[in-house]
Amino acid sequence: MPLVGIDVGTGGTRALVVGDDGRVLGAGTCDHAEFASPQPGWAEQSPEDWWRATQAALRAALTASRVDPSTIGAIGLSGQMHGAVLLDAGLNVVRPAIIWCDQRTEEECRWLNSTFGNASLLSHTCNPALTNFTLTKLLWVRTHEPEAWRRVRHVLLPKDYVRLRLSGSLAMDVTDASGTLMFDVARRRWSREILDGAQIDPTLLPQAFESADMCGSVSEEGASASGLVQGTPIVAGAGDQAAGATGIGVVRPGVVSATIGTSGVVFAATDRPAMDPRGRLHTFCHAAPHRWHLMGVTQAAGLSLRWLRDQLGARDGGYDSMIAEAAGVPAGADGVLWAPYLMGERTPHLDPDVRAALVGLVASHHRGHIIRAVLEGVAFSLRETLTIFAELNVPVSSIRLGGGGARSALWRQIQADVYGRAVETVLVDEGAAFGAAVLAGIGAGVWRDIDEASDRLIRTAVAASPEPDTVGVMNERYTAFRRLYPALRTLQGQASFVSN
Numbered sequence: 001m002p003l004v005g006i007d008v009g010t011g012g013t014r015a016l017v018v019g020d021d022g023r024v025l026g027a028g029t030c031d032h033a034e035f036a037s038p039q040p041g042w043a044e045q046s047p048e049d050w051w052r053a054t055q056a057a058l059r060a061a062l063t064a065s066r067v068d069p070s071t072i073g074a075i076g077l078s079g080q081m082h083g084a085v086l087l088d089a090g091l092n093v094v095r096p097a098i099i100w101c102d103q104r105t106e107e108e109c110r111w112l113n114s115t116f117g118n119a120s121l122l123s124h125t126c127n128p129a130l131t132n133f134t135l136t137k138l139l140w141v142r143t144h145e146p147e148a149w150r151r152v153r154h155v156l157l158p159k160d161y162v163r164l165r166l167s168g169s170l171a172m173d174v175t176d177a178s179g180t181l182m183f184d185v186a187r188r189r190w191s192r193e194i195l196d197g198a199q200i201d202p203t204l205l206p207q208a209f210e211s212a213d214m215c216g217s218v219s220e221e222g223a224s225a226s227g228l229v230q231g232t233p234i235v236a237g238a239g240d241q242a243a244g245a246t247g248i249g250v251v252r253p254g255v256v257s258a259t260i261g262t263s264g265v266v267f268a269a270t271d272r273p274a275m276d277p278r279g280r281l282h283t284f285c286h287a288a289p290h291r292w293h294l295m296g297v298t299q300a301a302g303l304s305l306r307w308l309r310d311q312l313g314a315r316d317g318g319y320d321s322m323i324a325e326a327a328g329v330p331a332g333a334d335g336v337l338w339a340p341y342l343m344g345e346r347t348p349h350l351d352p353d354v355r356a357a358l359v360g361l362v363a364s365h366h367r368g369h370i371i372r373a374v375l376e377g378v379a380f381s382l383r384e385t386l387t388i389f390a391e392l393n394v395p396v397s398s399i400r401l402g403g404g405g406a407r408s409a410l411w412r413q414i415q416a417d418v419y420g421r422a423v424e425t426v427l428v429d430e431g432a433a434f435g436a437a438v439l440a441g442i443g444a445g446v447w448r449d450i451d452e453a454s455d456r457l458i459r460t461a462v463a464a465s466p467e468p469d470t471v472g473v474m475n476e477r478y479t480a481f482r483r484l485y486p487a488l489r490t491l492q493g494q495a496s497f498v499s500n
Contacts, residue, residue, distance in 0.1 A: 001073035001446055002065070004228070005430075005437030006058070007240060008050050008079030008159045010035065010099065010262050015057035016430055017065035017072070018437040020446045022457035024430055025067055028060025036096065041103035041344075041352070044096040047085050047161045051225075054162050058226045069229045074444040075166075075218070076436030077237035078244075079159030081179040084137035087154040087164075095148050097158065098137040101263070101299060101343050103352040105136035108143075112136070112181075116197055118279065124193050126185040127178075128279035131344070131352045134180035135198060155204045159237060166226065166234065169216030170206040173236035175243075177208040178284035185292065186273040188285055209236035211243075211287035212442040212450075235443035238287040240432040241265050241295060244402055246287050247435030248426045249458030251450045254397035256389070258382050258415060258423070260405025261431075264301025266347075266385035268294045268394050280348040280388055287439060288450040294394060296347035296385025300356070301378045302404050304340045308374055312367060319408075325368035326375055327410050331417060331470045332477050335360040336369045338377030339484045348384050349485055357488055375411050376474075379418040380481040386419060400424045401463060402431065409464075416464040417474045425463040 002025060005016045012031040019025050030053035036044045062069060082100040087093060098104075112121065112129040121129055129136065134157070142149040156164065157176045163169060177183040177190070182200065184191040188208075195202050209215045216234045223230040237243065241259075245267050250257040257267045273292045275283045282295040300307070305319065314322045337359050344352035358370065389396055399421055405411045406425050416423045428434070438453050447453035 001444065002067045002071055003073055003437040003440045003444065003446070004061070004075040005433040005435065005440060006054060006075065006077050006162065007243070007431060007433035007436060008054065008077070008162050009240065010080050013050060013053040013057045014431070014433045015054070015061040016433045016437055017061050017067050018434065020441060022428065024428065024434070026061045026063070026065025027430070028057040028064065030056035030060070035099060039104070043099045043102040045099050047093050047097050047158070050158060050162055051165045055225050058228065062227045069227060072228065072232050073446065074233045074235055074440035075228070076235050076438070076440035077159040077163055078240050078432040078436040079157065079162070081157065081176055081239040081241065082132045082134055083158045084134050084141070085156040085158060085161045086141065086148070086152045087156065088151045089153045091154065091164065094151050095141070095145065099158070100132050102137065103131050103344050105131045105140045106352055108136040108139040111139065112198070116194070121181070122275065122277070122279055124184060124191045125181055126273055126275050126283035127181060128350060129181065130346060130350060132346065135182050135194070135200070138200060139198065152204065154206070156206065160206070163216060163234060166218055166222040167216035168219045169234070171215040171236060172206045172208050173211050173238055174208050174285040175211060175287055176239040179239060179282070183208065185283055185285055210289050211236050211238045212439050214443050233444065235440050237436050237439055241267055242284070242287040242293065243432040243435035243439065245269065245293065245435065246438050246450060247431055248400050248402050248429060249454040249460070250400055251286070251288060251291070251454050254395045255400060256396045256398065257400045257402055258405070258419070259402035260301045260378065260411070261403040262301070262303045264298035264378055264382050264405070266296045266382050268389060268396070270294060270394070274392065274394065276388060276392060280350065281385065287435070294389070296382070296388065298340060298347065298378060298381040299345055300340045300342035301382070303342060304338065304374050304378055307342055308371065312370070322371050323408050323410050326372035329368045329372040332473045333369050333373040333376060334365065336365055336373035337477065337481055337484060338373040339488060340374070340377050340381050341488070348388060351489070353492060354485065354488055355492060357484065359484065375414050376418065376477065377481065379415050380478050383418050383478060398424055400426065400460065402429060406463070412464040416466045417470040418478065420466050420471050420475070422465045423463050424460040427459040427461060
């Protein structure tokens with residue numbers, strides 16, 4: 001029974017057709033338009049552009065698979081988390097979606113903290129008020145765009161807008177709902193206390209389903225647009241992090257993933273809603289009932305390398321030549337350090353205002369030093385989450401790499417040396433779209449549950465082992481890296497004082 005997985009990412013949408021043996025039968029990808037940034041720190045995208053890209057990706061995947069669309073058992077959805085898709089009574093988009101990396105809502109975070117208190121927010125949602133979360137975006141629109149807010153009748157997340165266009169159904173899943181700051185993560189339901197206190201009408205929000213639950217089917221219009229068959233079931237799916245973890249088998253306590261995409265995420269599955277009392281980590285529902293996960297986020301992980309490529313260029317226009325330059329530089333980048341705060345930071349600093357920095361440069365350094373420093377700086381930032389896991393006694397039996405950081409041999413080795421542990425990759429790494437297809441298979445009865453699917457489909461291999469001499473160097477550089485943030489905040493404060 002073929003299955004379909006769709007991932008609505010930041011840069012593009014990817015669709016897969018997957019066999020019930022886990023083989024990828026066909027794939028299609030379509031880029032999104034660049035996100036708009038009307039003011040510094042703002043990030044917006046057009047939901048209609050996601051739907052355009054989904055149609056193209058689906059048709060390409062179906063064509064490549066040569067599968068009869070009528071034989072597809074179910075469809076799963078995944079996508080970028082935390083976005084605010086605002087619809088009117090006619091299900092029309094009210095304004096461009098404010099997406100996950102937008103930083104405009106610092107004042108709304110302060111209001112939430114003063115209204116509820118940080119301890120109460122953690123108690124009700126397992127998470128602190130952060131600029132990334134959906135609730136802060138709703139409050140911003142309500143305050144700054146009252147005419148638009150008066151038209152809002154429905155709030156969705158990015159993948160759920162695609163579901164709406166594909167099926168006509170309004171739905172969400174518990175993993176994505178966990179990132180809205182309106183969801184009682186421990187009890188897996190919308191938080192009436194938060195909605196009442198923030199004066200958000202609960203009728204704006206759809207039902208939140210478990211990830212493998214069926215919650216719609218392809219409509220006549222969706223079939224015509226996508227090449228799928230009307231009536232094909234659609235499961236609730238999961239946010240990109242939970243779906244990506246499902247796709248690489250990070251579904252049980254002890255197995256941890258470190259994924260480098262646009263952002264970077266360190267992700268640990270748990271059998272209880274474990275919580276950092278200081279709010280440095282996110283606690284969200286996982287894609288299986290009675291499972292949760294802890295997650296630390298580096299805002300600009302792969303984005304750091306892409307930014308560097310776009311600003312300095314690459315000799316052949318791509319990443320391979322950049323990595324080759326970095327490979328000629330010794331571990332520690334001869335003293336150069338990168339603080340990857342291009343979009344502020346989430347873990348562990350929860351600071352939307354901190355800015356990135358490249359420090360330690362001397363005249364003898366060249367491009368390769370800068371590139372290597374960026375690769376190492378991202379890994380140092382991800383290691384900060386592992387440091388918090390150790391504080392909280394979260395078990396780490398293995399570290400599994402995903403995303404672009406898993407495809408580069410040098411970046412894999414850097415991560416092994418920085419983490420001080422062997423790192424694994426999976427033999428088939430198709431990211432969140434593959435996880436979405438797995439969830440579709442569970443919903444369709446191909447596999448009993450997420451554990452059986454993982455055991456049958458996921459095969460791993462050791463990708464890199466730490467080199468003892470290099471680990472010592474990286475430990476010293478990690479200590480230096482952790483001194484960067486306080487120094488940068490001091491400079492940021494001085495700059496603000498001067499500018500005022």
